[in-house]
Amino acid sequence: MTSLRVSNLVAGYGAVQVLHDVTIRVDDGETVVLLGTNGNGKSTLIKSIVGLVRSTAGSIVLEIDGAARDLRGMSPESIVSLGVAIVPEGRQLFPKLTVEENLLIGAYRPKARPDIDRNLAYCFETFPVLRERRRQLAGLMSGGEQQMLALARALMSSPKMLLIDEPSVGLAPIIVNRMIAKIRELKERYGLTVLMAEQNFTQAVKIADRGYIIVHGEIAHAGTAAELNDNDLIRRFYLGL
C-alpha cells in the first residue's frame, strides 16, 4: 500500500506565502493531477512534498510498505530512498554526463541497486532512443528525449510512488501526447501511485483518476476526472472563462 496525505500545508519562499492550508490525498494505485495555470502553487506543492521547499505548517504523511511517516523536514535524497521518485520541473538532468550515467545515478538508492540491470533493460526497451544514445551526453539531446530520460531515470530507483512536475514544459504537443501515454504505460507496469502537476488540462485529465484545481495556493476544486472534464468550475477557475 502506498498513499500520500498532505494536510493543511502552508509553505512559501521567505516572506511570501504561496500555499495556504492545502489538503490533498493520493491513494494507492491512483493517478492524481494537480491542475492550475502558472503561479498558482503547483510546483511549490510538489517541491514541499519532496523537501525542496520547507513548509511552515501542516503535515505530509507518506505511507509506504506499511510504515507511515511525515516527510516534513526530510531531505529530497532520503525521501527518494523511501521509494518516491521525482521527475523535477525542467527535467534537471546531468547535461555533461552520458545517458547511461544519468540512468545509473537514478539507481543510487540502496534498494534499487540489485535491480539495476533489470531496470536498465526495461528503460531501454520502453525508450529505444535512450539505448541508441546511451553514450551521448544528456545535454545534447532534444527536449522530448531529455524528458524521456528524466522519466526513465526516475524509474531506475524502483519507486512505489512517482511525483512528476510539469512533464509537458517546453515540449511539442505531439511529444506531450506521447509522454502522457508513456506515463500511463509505466504506471501500469510498475503498479505506481502517481502525483502529477500539469498545466495541460486535456492531456493530464486523459490519464488521471482524480484531480485538484489549485488557484492562488488554495485547492479550489477537487473531483474525479469525469467531473473535472465537464464541470463549470473548471471553466471558471482554470480556463478563466
Added chain:
Amino acid sequence: MSPTAFLAAAAAVAVAVFVAATTVGNEYVYFAGYTVLQYIVLATAWNILGGYTGYVNFGSAGFFAIGAYTTVVIYKTLQLPLLVAIPLCGLTTAILGLGMGYLTLRLRGVFFAIATLAMAIVLHTLIVNWPFVGGARGVYIIRPRDVAFFDGYMQFLFAVMLALAVIAVWIARLVERSRLGRGLAAIRDDELAAECAGVPTLKLKLISTTLSGFLMGVAGAPFPYYVTYVDPNGAFNLAYAVNSIAMPLIGGMTSWAGPLIGAILLGTLQQVATVTISSALSLLIVGVLLVLFVTLAPNGLVGLFAALSQRRRHG
C-alpha cells in the same frame, strides 16, 4: 583494466622510473624528481574534490603544511619512522578535511573557495604562534644518517614519493570508476538534481573532502625530511595552492590522467625554469599557461586529446 592490473602496471612504471633515475648517478635527479612526484600526489588529491566533485579548494597549502607539521610533531614527540608517520599525517588532514567539509559545504562556488583560503590562513596563523613546532622561526629536522636498502636518504625519499604517487593515482582512478565517482560527477553537474535523483550529496561531499584531505597530508608528510628546515612561509607557500589547481586544470579535471599529466608537465617545466632561469619565474610560467589553457583548452589536455581523436574519427 581492472584496479589490480592498473596498480601492477603503475608500480611497474614506478620501478622503471626509479631504475632510470639511479642510472643518472646524480643526487639532483632525486631532488627535482621528488618535487614533481609530490605535485602528482597533491594535484591528484585536489582533483578528487575540485575535479570530480566540482568544489574548488584554495587551501591546498594548508593541508600540505598540516601534513608536514604533523611529521614535525611526531619527530619531536614519538620519533616514529617516516613510513609510520605518513599515514598518521594523512589521518590528521583527513580529519581536517572532514571538519572543513562540515563547516563549509553549505557554501557553493566561489564562497566555498574563499572559505578554504581563509582556513589555510587560520592554520598558518596557528602554526606561527605555536613555539613547539618552531613558530615563525621554523624548525630543523635531522635526517637519519642512512637508511636500509637505499643509497642515501634522498634516494629513499624519492622512492617513498614515487610509491605515494602510485597509490594516489590508483585511488583516484578507483574513485572515478566507482558508484562514488558517479555520484560525485552528479554533484558536479547539478547538485540539486543529484539530490532529487536520490544521491546522498552531503555524505558524498564529506567523503570527497576527507579523501582529498588525506592525500594532501600524505603529500606533505615527507616534506620536513626533504627540506630539513620547515618554516610556516615555506610550508604554507602559495605555490602549493596555485599548482594543485593549475595542474589538474591544464591536464584535465574529469579523469585521473589529467592531474598526472599536468603535474608531470608543469612540475618538470618549473624545475627546468628554476635551474636555467630563476625560481621566481616558475610561478609566472604557471600563470601564463593557466591563462592559455583556460581560453584555448578549457577541458585540459585530456579533453583536447579526446576532441582531436573524435574529430579524426569523424573524418
